[in-house]
């Protein structure tokens with residue numbers, strides 16, 4: 001608490017009131033502005049000082065122009081003094097005396113106008129001597145003397161005098177007056193309750209007019225933004241989104257339906273998260289005739305294939321897992337399409353998959369896959385290459401190369417590489433292929449129907465687009481909240 005605040009409180013305590021803050025300021029030797037500052041501060045503590053009553057004041061002050069007239073004479077007086085006996089041509093008056101001299105000089109009857117022979121107007125003196133009324137009035141006003149209202153109004157019209165207003169305050173003790181400032185409590189604490197000190201505490205009143213804190217929610221994660229853009233790329237190419245709302249999948253759809261052998265290393269607990277509860281989906285829940293065809297194809301082949309030549313274990317196909325790829329969803333969709341009676345279809349999905357992987361700056365145990373599937377009669381590898389060119393150029397990756405690869409469910413299979421201008425080299429951007437007949441024919445799709453498909457991760461393009469180099473900053477429990485809150489919109493030139 002400042003010395004001034006203390007003095008205000010003490011004066012109030014002693015005298016019961018302060019009649020006018022202006023008088024208080026002059027007797028205590030403080031500047032009135034400082035006193036007002038302290039009053040406001042004490043007022044904000046409500047309980048200490050009653051609301052100050054305002055006393056309005058006003059005073060007439062000279063404008064800058066008028067201060068010059070007060071010191072050196074008014075323009076009309078200067079005109080009168082300088083006017084030669086024969087007068088001056090009206091048209092030369094402004095150039096010599098400005099435009100503020102003539103009207104008042106004429107009003108006072110100091111000067112008049114005469115016509116000369118050639119019809120021009122001449123301004124001449126009308127009286128012998130004058131007194132500079134304006135200057136006198138201005139002097140009186142600046143000395144604080146009263147002048148009559150008419151004169152004041154006339155000076156106001158000439159913009160020589162203006163009213164200045166200010167306020168002083170009358171102060172009284174408040175109901176909760178004290179000599180010391182007590183900070184009001186803003187919270188009811190556990191300690192106050194325990195000690196009972198809440199009974200004597202002054203609580204700060206609620207301010208129902210205060211604006212709320214800006215909410216911190218509603219941020220879209222960069223992965224969602226890129227997903228939205230890629231979803232647009234697909235839908236603008238006529239693709240339909242597949243339902244991916246099942247993270248838990250049965251091995252049957254994730255692997256067996258895709259003709260992935262039961263001995264395949266991916267079906268190991270080192271690579272796949274298997275569920276312990278519920279650990280299995282009984283094969284009796286799957287379409288029976290289809291299960292039989294899948295078993296037959298795995299064990300003995302068909303459709304030009306010799307199969308894997310080993311016993312197909314139901315227990316292996318029944319194991320529940322966290323889906324390792326969204327191709328599990330594609331296999332369900334293609335089976336469904338075959339049951340409904342084949343018609344050409346274009347499907348896509350963008351959703352989460354899970355792999356039991358060692359986590360490092362470029363790998364996570366869960367990530368997002370983008371998958372495209374086209375199902376039609378007579379599709380060729382050329383259709384796959386053309387579709388990939390179309391799709392990737394929409395993502396801003398027009399330069400592509402393909403490398404033969406292997407997937408258990410596609411033949412031929414191709415890894416997709418794109419030339420990165422940023423890195424100056426070819427980088428792998430996805431995997432693709434034509435689904436094998438061993439997968440499609442047991443589903444019931446006609447012989448002449450082919451399916452081309454491709455898959456890629458969502459994280460890598462997102463990291464490139466947002467300049468993030470550690471995947472753990474983007475996703476997972478170590479995610480950088482500032483990345484989530486401050487990321488800009490994503491716009492691909494689709």
Ligand code: PHE
Pocket residue numbers: 324325326327371407410431432433453454455456
């Ligand atoms: N499922 C494959 C993967 O997880 C990607 C892929 C999809 C490959 C479709 C070919 C066809 O990598």
